[in-house]
Amino acid sequence: MRGLTEANLKTLAGPRSYERGLGYLDAVSGVEVGDGWVTASVNGTERYEVELALDGPGGLSGECDCPYGLEGNFCKHLVALGLTVLAQRESLPQQRKAARGRTQNLEAWLSALPKAELLALLREQIGEDRQLRRRLELRAASARGDFAAVRARIRDLLDIGAYAQYGYVEYADARAFADQAGEAVSAICGLTGSARAGDAITLSREAMRLLGQAVESVDDSDGWLGQVGADLADAHLDACRAARSDPEELARWLVGHALGDLDGLTDIDPLDYEDVLGEEGMAVLRKLAVEAWRGNRRSWAEKHLMERLAKAGGDIDAVIAVHAADLSPNGHTHLVIARELDTARRPDEALRWAERGVGKARDARELSAVDTALVDYLCDRYAQGGRLPDAVALRRDNFGARRTLLAYQQLRAAARAADCWPAEREGALALLRADAGRRQEGWYGGSVLVDALLDDKDVDAAWRAVGEAGAHDRQWLTLADQARATRPADALGVYLRLAEPLTKQTGNAFYEKLVSLLLSIRDCHRLLGTPKDEFTAYVTALRTAQKRKRNLMRLMDEHGL
Known part of the structure; x- marks a missing residue:
């Protein structure tokens, strides 16, 4: 109970939902107290079912089937239930004790029932609860080794038909379908646990394919099916470990899966299977990945797989080869390669790659198209190496291509470090004056010339500039403050x-x-x-x-x- 306080309710819900929850206190009905949880109904736009977990591992939490609550939010209905419980806090310990007693009595009664009565009771529940019936049918088929029946039930569980209107599962039904799909994963895990891991591998792969087809027709905004896909991937890995899969077959499947359409749903990392593949399987995996990449060097999937395998094997040259096969025009790939080489403690090569990424653009006077992060990286390397004139020259060219205040500030910093700012400043301001003379009326940001002079705290020059080229109100205000x-x-x-x-x-x-x-x-x-x-x-x-x-x-x- 210590976690259930008005302050915690306000923190979880936020001020707005908390205030709105105050108006629903009279709408709470059917409060049921269990050992660590409280449920109730709250009448809002519709009748919503709410549940508070009072002392779970994460502290106070709650669920509500209203639209806002289904998005994972602590809604006004949960606030109303929380405040209702707080109003009867003195009796709550006694109610929880009574709930524990009821649970113990139920377990004792069930334990004492003859087998025939237990079966009759279970049959009654199966008749009323479709989900329970499906779960038990699946367990029964698994227990008797009926692979065809288990496969059929898993296919049913991954069929959207029961939830789809006009062939599409709407947001309101997505959670229910995901729960149903989760039962298929549980069944596959059960096969592994009952020494039938080979069947589990087959069915998990088939389930991945079916889930991939289903997700195209489900509004999975909350990512429930994504979680099912991740659980399915874990089930597959566990089954492969238990079955001691054939390394070559598994390697071929992993490469095909990583390069296929389902990888984003299950997010399987082939490197997680290294202990199953062994040296033989990893060799096949690398060979297949290289062949796939050579056949399609610009595909993201092939590049990503090759890069992961090369990094895992400590082959920096292979990593560079992957990136070098598809260099971006703006030099970003050159920067990625340079940083990889820095990590590998090969700074001279890193510098050459960075210079290569900037060089062509500089020669063609197209430096404005180059990734500014690459320019920054190269200037930092020049400064660290004592090549201050080179840093100034690159900053000068970058400023000439971009003519922004940031580029001006960077040129100033580099030139001051090289003790040549007065001369560089004169050239930079000349470019900005020429730009200011061509400025069109209504330029919201105002003249960069004025910004540069203000940044230099050159008040008199800034007054002259605003008189000649005009200024934006923000520039006028800064100028007035300085002057x-x-x-x-x-x-x-x-x-x-x-x-x-x-x-x-x-x-x-x-x-x-x-x-x-x-x-x-x-x-x-x-x-x-x-x-x-x-x-x-x-x-x-x-x-x-x-x-x-x-x-x-x-x-x-x-x-x-």
């Missing part, structure tokens, strides 16, 4: 202009921006030494015009405006 101490009159004009449109907006975000501007305006008046009543008159007029905006008035009060 306020030395050019308070200019900054004041900017603040007043930016404040005016904010007075026509509503919302706390706008109010906070306006108050920030008002504080800056006040500071400008102080620096200019203007009469105090000038700013006071401005604020008084603003308050009069905006008096209906209570949150704005409160913010102004808090800041002494």
Whole structure:
């Protein structure tokens, strides 16, 4: 019970669902307390069944069959049940004790029943519960070694027909179908446990194929069938270990599966079978993977399998060969190869691959198409190796191709390290001035020239630039903030202009921006030494015009405006 508190309910549900749950307290009915769980019905849009686990391994948790609850959320109906239980917390220990007593009494009664009565009771339940009947039929077929019957039942369990309307299983029925498919996996595991692992291998592979067909017609948004596929893969591996599968046959199947359409559903890793395959099987696996890759070097599946096997075998040259067979035009693959070589402690080769990835683009003056991560990697390597002029040259070319503030900042850092920033800066600003002269009106981000000058804290040059090329409001604000101490009159004009449109907006975000501007305006008046009543008159007029905006008035009060 320690986990069931109002605070925990609010944490699990979130403030919104918790508040909504308060309105459903009168909708809770049929509360049943067990030993560690509580169930009930809650009347909402429909009648929903809810269950709280009070002290499970993960603490307090719950399930509800409402749409929001089926997505795995702790919904308002669970909140309502939790609060209902809390209202009777004093009697809960006694109710749990009574539930334990009922369970013990039931077990004692069942244990004392004659075989005939037990069978009669079981037959009655089988007649009423279709799922129970299916599970027991499957166990019976497995126990008597009826492979054909087990196969037929597994096919039935993986058939969407009972849940599909118009040939498709909707989201609301996906969980039920997944539970049914899970019974097939349990049956296959049971075959392995009863020394029939060979049959389990055959049926698990067939089940993978059937599940792959079914998933195309199921809304598996919550991934239930994905979990069934993963469980099926585990069942196959366990069966292969128990049956001591033929290494060559298993290797051929694994390669075919990894390169087929079902791999994404079961996510089988051939390397997990290394202990089953042994040296002989692994050799066949590698041979088949190489043949498949050579036949289709650009296929993701073939490349991925080859890369996994090469890495597992510590063959870095094979890993590089896989990547080198399909080099991306933007140099990203060159970067991947360089990092692999770094890991293998082959830095000189790594550097050559990185330079090769950048080189063609530099020669063709198309550096803007190159992965910036590759440029960063190469510049870092140049800096580490004391090749500062090379780092500056690459940063210069990168800036010339991209003309962004980030590229400017990177060029500045490299040039300062090489003690040549003044000359590099002049060339970079010349390019940005040329761009600013060609700028089209309405460019939201504003001139990069202005951003660069502001980043350099070159206030006077930035004022000249905004006068010639214009600027975005965010740039004007940054410029005014930087210039306020030395050019308070200019900054004041900017603040007043930016404040005016904010007075026509509503919302706390706008109010906070306006108050920030008002504080800056006040500071400008102080620096200019203007009469105090000038700013006071401005604020008084603003308050009069905006008096209906209570949150704005409160913010102004808090800041002494």
